[in-house]
Amino acid sequence: MRHSLGIKDTVKKNSMLIVLLATMLLFQVLISSSGRGSLFAPSNISNLISQNSYVVILASGMLLCILTGGNIDLSVGSVVALVGALAGTLVVNLHWNIYVSIIICLLTGLAIGAWQGFWIAYVRIPPFITTLAGMLLWRGVALLILNGLTISPFPAEYTKYFNSFLPNTEDAATVLSVTVIVGVVICLIYGFWALFDRYTKKKKGYTTEPLAVTLAKVILLSVAVLVIFFLLGRHKGVPVVLILLAVIVLGYSYFTSRTVPGRHLYAMGGNEKAAKLSGVDTNRVLFFAYANMGFLSAVAALVGVARFNSAAPTAGTNYEMDAIGSCFIGGASAYGGTGTIGGAIIGAIFMGVLNNGMSILGIDANWQKAVKGIVVLAAVVFDVLSKKRVKSS
Known part of the structure; x- marks a missing residue:
């Protein structure tokens, strides 16, 4: 050996x-040579963290869904919009206690994830169909709550938990x-x-x-x-949101690599039938992955409304694509069973650097989307070709 x-x-x-x-x-070379500043400017590093905090949070949950067999959740952006609308209504319009409002928002996200997880895990509706329906449903509910309007501003007592710095x-x-x-x-x-x-x-x-x-x-x-x-x-100083991200990343890294339920995710993605015959409750594993995704979507929503200081009908648009792209770029397999939280975070940082760098260089937003699409496709193509090479050898 x-x-x-x-x-x-x-x-x-x-x-x-x-x-x-x-x-x-x-x-850094391109930005410096163009006289547009520096990618490593202190303020830009802080902005990179705050701007891409939602990607890191959502990618951590999306990886668990992908591990179960290449499944994805298309509804996360709409869930972010819905929970954000709920947070705005409770905190800004109704002036509810901030802590009670945060708990209600987190429980709402968990309930949405459990609802979708039930249909996916126990009724065996394909995840793509279930979450596509959720993408439309939860966006519609968010628009109904907001009535097409933006709620702002959030009180400083709320935003300080996500936008402040230490010390x-x-x-x-x-x-x-x-x-x-x-x-x-x-x-x-x-x-x-x-x-x-x-x-x-x-x-x-x-x-x-x-x-x-x-x-x-x-x-x-x-x-x-x-x-x-x-x-x-x-x-x-240290952004408070960075502490939250560290807790999530370390917690999920430990869960996926060092616990039995975490290893069940990999087992199910590797071969669901074999995992089931080995005593793994694959339905419960699948249910957990999507319930957890709903919960993390709620966390991302709370961070997002604090950063933008508003709850808007368009919040969360294309967030699911950023999360899915981060996982695949970070090495997650399109077939499931392969991938790490660390890899997903590297993918999220890569997406953030790509967005930030192209924005500083003044590249058109449409070209930015095209570049991101090519990068995600290249990552998946690399994974598929690697799998074929291994099988042929």
Whole structure:
């Protein structure tokens, strides 16, 4: 048995991360040469996080749906609009308690996900049809709630939970020092975890990367984290929404990779009949994936209305495409059973950099959509061809 991955395998495993870094450098060169500023400007890094927070949240849930067998949820954008409309009605129009309103919105998203999950998992209506119906249904309900109007502004007591920065001080030196210290702590924790995880896997006889590769990855990612936190410190500090994103990403990464229910998602996507014969309740797994997607759509809605400071009828338009595209670009298989939360997040960041970079360069919005479509198609084509190559060999 091999106990170490070769350099070629390691590069292949991290190919999307390499592409992301190359894309960021390309945009930096193009933006700098055109005199339009810098992709790595402190304010732009903060904007990248806030602008693409919804993509990260939705991609984390969409991956679970895709893992079950290449299934997708087309209704997430409409659910975002509906929950946002509900939040605007409760918080702005009716002046309800903010915490009660947030809980009601989250439960509404969960109920919508459970409703769609029931038809998909237990009645076995195809996910594409069920969520397509949901896309029309929930958008219609959102329009009825809003009556075609936009609700704004949201009170500061609500938006501070998603739009503020830490530490909450005007002293630039304190903001920079605290933010950098947080970055250093994150790097130390990550470095310890990476080395401990490698040691544990090697002790159990699992395939691992060469130590030099692990150390190189830790150093490079630590440098990237320190640079990002330094830039955030030069702006306003750590965005509160970044903490929420970290909790979601870490939580779902642990769930999918280290828990039995998480592994059931992969088993079902690999071969549903075999998983069922092995004792996996595939109906419950499918139901959970879509109920969870509804819940995360509600979270994305709460973040979205805080960022835009309004609940609009057009909110959430094409959000499902960004989430699906992020998963496929990040390495999720169109057939299910393959993909990671980390890969989906890299895909989400890639989509965000693509949008932000092209916007700074002044590229027409229609061309931006065309480029994103080509990128998503290329990712799926690469996956399909890779599968055929493996089968033929």
